[in-house]
Amino acid sequence: MNFVVVSAASFVAVAVVHTVTFLVGRVIGRYNVVDVSWGIGFTAIAAVAAVLGSGDVFRRILLLVLTALWGLRLAWHLFRKTKGNGEDPRYRRLLNDDFSAGHVIRRIFLVQSAATWFIALPIQLSATLGPTPSLLLAAMAVGVVGWAVGITFEAVGDHQLKAFKADLANEGAIMDRGLWAWTRHPNYFGDAAVWWGLWLISVAEWSSLATVLSPVLMTYFLVYATGGRLTEKHMMGRPGFEEYCSRTPFFLPRPPKKRPA
Template identity: 70%
Template sequence: MEFLVVSAASLAAVVVVHTTTFLIGRRIGRYNVVDTAWGVGFVAVAAVAAVVGSGDLFRRILLLVLVAVWGLRLAWHMIVKSAGKGEDPRYQDLLRGDYSAGHVIRKVFLIQGAATWFVSLPLQLSAVLGPTPALLRPVLALGVGVWVIGLLFEAVGDHQLRRFKADPANKGVIMDRGLWAWTRHPNYFGDACVWWGLWLVSIAGWVSVFTILSPVLMTYFLVYATGARLTERYMANRQGFDEYCSRTSFFVPRPPRSPIS
C-alpha cells in the first residue's frame, strides 16, 4: 500500500513537471524544452520518493543525491544547448506540422511523462524497502561505481562536444576526439550506465528484481527510440560520417579501429 502511495505521488510530480513544461513550450513556441524536463522530472520523483517513503533513510537520501546530480546537470546542459535556437528537428518531424495542444501533448509530453514514471520505478520501490542486506551492500557499492562512470562519460562527452562546436574551424567536421573516438555516443552510453547504476543501488531484496525493466526501457530509448539510432539518421549524410563509423564503436566504448581503406 505504501508503494502505491509513493507511486501515485511520483506520478503527480511528473504531471506537474510536464504540464508546466508544456505551458512554457507553448509560450515560447518550441517544445524541445521537454528535454530539460526529462532530467527535472526524475529529480522530482526522487525527491517525492525520499519524502513520502519510509524505507531505509540512507538509501533514500543516496538515491536522491545521485539522481539530483545527474538530472540537474542534464537539465542545465539542455538549457544551454538550446538557448537562442529554434525547434529541434526531431520534434518537427514527430509533430509533422500539427502543433495543436492535444497533438503535442499526446506525441511529446504524454509519452515522455509516462516513460519518466516507469523508468523511475526502482526509486519508488526502493523508498519503501528496509535497509540493504549485508549480502547486497557490494551491489550497492557497484551501483555507485557504475553511476560515477556513467556521469563522467555523459558530462565529459557533452563538454568535449560543446568545446568542439564552439570552434568555427570545426564547422561541418565530425567530432572524433576524446571520448568520441571511443564511442559515437559517449553521452548516451553514460546515461545508460547512470540508470543501471541507480537500479543496482536501489536493490534491497528479491522484489527489486521486478523493476529491471526500467533500466532496460531507458537503454532502449537511448539506443533505438530517441537516442543514438535517431541521431545517426540525421547525421548519415554528413561528410566523413561513414569513415567515422568504420573506426568508432557505435555505443559501448572500445579503442578506435584503423579506418577502412
C-alpha cells in the same frame, strides 16, 4: 501501501513538471523544452520518494543525491544547448507539423511523463524497502561505480562536443576526439550507465528485480527511440561519417582504432 502512496505522488509530481513545461513551450513557441524537463522530472520523483518513503533512509538519500546530480546537470546542459534555438527537427517530424495543443500533449508530453514515471520505478520501490542486506552491498557499490562512470562519460562528452563545435575550424567536421573516439555516443552510453547503476543501488530484496525493465526501457530510448540510431539517421551522408563509424564503436566504449592512412 507506502509504495502506492509514493508511486501516486511521483506520478503527480512528474505530471506537474510536464504541465508547466507544456505551458512554457506554448509561450515560447517550441516544445524541445521538454528535453530540459527530462532530468527535472526524475529529480522530482527521487525527492518525493525520499520524503514520503518509509524505507531505508541511507538508500533514499543516496538515490536522491545521485539522481539530482545527474538530472539537474542534464537539465542545465540542455537548457543552455537549446536556448535561443528554434524547434528541434525531431519534434517537427514527430508532430508532423501539427502543433495543436491536444496533439502535442498526446505525442510528446504524455509519452515522456509515462516514460519518466516508469523508468523511475526502482527509486519509488526502493524508498519503501528496508536496509540493503549485506549480501547485496557489493551490488550497491558496483551501482555507485556505474553511476560515476556514466555521469563522467556524459558530462565530459558533452563538454568536449561543445568545445569542438565552438571552434570555427571544425565547422562541418565530425567529432572524433576524446571520448568520441571511444564511442560514437558517450552521452547516451553515460545515461545508460547511470540508470543501470541507480537500479543496482535500488535493489534491496527479490521484489526489486521486477523493476529491471525500467533501465531496459531507458537503454532502449537511448539506443533506438530518441537516441543513437535516430541521431545517426540524420548524420548519414555527412563527409567522413561512414569512415568514423568504421573505426568507432556505436555504443559500448572501447579503445579507439587508428585513423586509416
